[in-house]
Amino acid sequence: MHTKTKIWLSHPHMFGKEQRFIDVAFRENFIAPCGSNISGFEADLEHYLKQDCFVAVLNSGTAAIHLALILLGIGKNDEVICQSNTFIASVNPVIYQGATPVLVDSETDTWNMCPELLEIAIKDRISKGKKPKAIIAVHLYGMPYKVEEINSIAEKYEIPVVEDSAEALGSSYKNQKCGTFGDLSILSFNGNKIITTSGGGALITKHKALKEKAIFLSTQAKDKSVDYLHSNIGYNYRMSNISAGIGRGQMLALDKYINTRRQNYSLYKERLKEFDSIRFLDEPKHHFSNRWLTCVLTESFSKREELRTFFEKENIETRPLWKPMHQQPIFKDVPKYINGISDELHNKGLCLPSGSNLTENDFDRIIHCFTEIYG
Numbered sequence: 001m002h003t004k005t006k007i008w009l010s011h012p013h014m015f016g017k018e019q020r021f022i023d024v025a026f027r028e029n030f031i032a033p034c035g036s037n038i039s040g041f042e043a044d045l046e047h048y049l050k051q052d053c054f055v056a057v058l059n060s061g062t063a064a065i066h067l068a069l070i071l072l073g074i075g076k077n078d079e080v081i082c083q084s085n086t087f088i089a090s091v092n093p094v095i096y097q098g099a100t101p102v103l104v105d106s107e108t109d110t111w112n113m114c115p116e117l118l119e120i121a122i123k124d125r126i127s128k129g130k131k132p133k134a135i136i137a138v139h140l141y142g143m144p145y146k147v148e149e150i151n152s153i154a155e156k157y158e159i160p161v162v163e164d165s166a167e168a169l170g171s172s173y174k175n176q177k178c179g180t181f182g183d184l185s186i187l188s189f190n191g192n193k194i195i196t197t198s199g200g201g202a203l204i205t206k207h208k209a210l211k212e213k214a215i216f217l218s219t220q221a222k223d224k225s226v227d228y229l230h231s232n233i234g235y236n237y238r239m240s241n242i243s244a245g246i247g248r249g250q251m252l253a254l255d256k257y258i259n260t261r262r263q264n265y266s267l268y269k270e271r272l273k274e275f276d277s278i279r280f281l282d283e284p285k286h287h288f289s290n291r292w293l294t295c296v297l298t299e300s301f302s303k304r305e306e307l308r309t310f311f312e313k314e315n316i317e318t319r320p321l322w323k324p325m326h327q328q329p330i331f332k333d334v335p336k337y338i339n340g341i342s343d344e345l346h347n348k349g350l351c352l353p354s355g356s357n358l359t360e361n362d363f364d365r366i367i368h369c370f371t372e373i374y375g
């Protein structure tokens with residue numbers, strides 16, 4: 001048993017207005033996957049993202065990626081290029097569709113998909129008679145990927161992009177919000193994301209008809225008929241009206257949460273600046289990160305482990321950077337284009353507590369751990 005209170009990596013942070021929207025759902029008795037909070041939350045997101053996009057809210061980000069692949073017609077034996085440096089939910093939906101992920105490694109400026117390696121992979125797949133059907137690119141930890149480079153390669157080879165913006169609500173590239181750069185884009189509102197609906201996600205499209213199709217597929221694909229006629233396979237993927245109510249309340253605080261998480265990053269950088277071997281990922285020009293998680297790179301695997309286990313002892317949750325997908329046993333046989341960068345990030349990197357509800361005392365405890373190890 002720990003005597004010190006736990007400091008979480010990214011803990012839910014309620015704003016206080018969420019309950020009001022939930023009360024509306026109770027008053028209207030829409031304790032269901034339909035109701036005014038759902039359309040309200042969708043309108044809030046559409047307004048926030050701008051760029052004339054249409055949003056369908058769903059019960060997870062994973063469901064959103066799955067529907068995106070279905071809407072793009074990805075099926076059995078197709079290949080889909082995926083960022084290897086990510087959380088597994090970015091890639092699993094490719095398997096749900098019976099397709100094959102092709103893993104592409106990262107660059108060092110944003111830690112996201114390397115455009116040069118992407119083009120090498122596309123050319124190589126084409127030469128093998130397997131032109132990729134889609135590209136799933138991820139804004140990891142809130143840092144936008146190289147949008148222009150990735151999009152121009154996608155356009156050159158006419159391959160649609162699914163933008164996994166699960167960690168990047170509020171991030172932007174050249175002042176345009178992440179979530180608006182893909183042919184289809186997704187968000188997540190899981191418990192540890194920048195805003196939470198307890199569990200939830202969203203699919204974003206430029207076309208009203210695709211939004212409607214996503215909603216149709218997410219509600220069991222029931223045809224317009226009184227007697228439950230089905231001519232498509234559907235899913236039970238729609239968001240609950242209660243969850244959407246939480247989302248509406250959370251949206252009111254989004255800008256505040258982004259500012260606080262960005263402040264966390266600056267505070268860490270300032271208070272750790274005496275330790276030369278600790279490195280941070282600064283924003284390249286035009287890239288604005290919501291700083292969902294602040295991550296640092298140490299000088300070696302053993303130093304990272306020393307640090308991580310010390311945090312654990314102090315009841316502070318930290319986490320190595322994602323174990324890349326090409327290191328996952330379940331993806332050991334898929335095609336991969338690897339340059340060693342995500343392996344190194346995984347070995348040397350640590351995600352630090354980054355919630356928008358960290359206290360000054362929490363920070364003192366966290367910095368103390370660094371001083372113990374590096375001081």
Ligand SMILES: *Cc1c(COP(=O)(O)O)cnc(C)c1O
Nearest residue numbers: 060061062087089090166188190
């Ligand atoms: C969280 C996350 C997802 C999945 O979202 P869920 O809502 O948890 O299903 C997908 N991709 C990335 C990069 C994530 O961090």
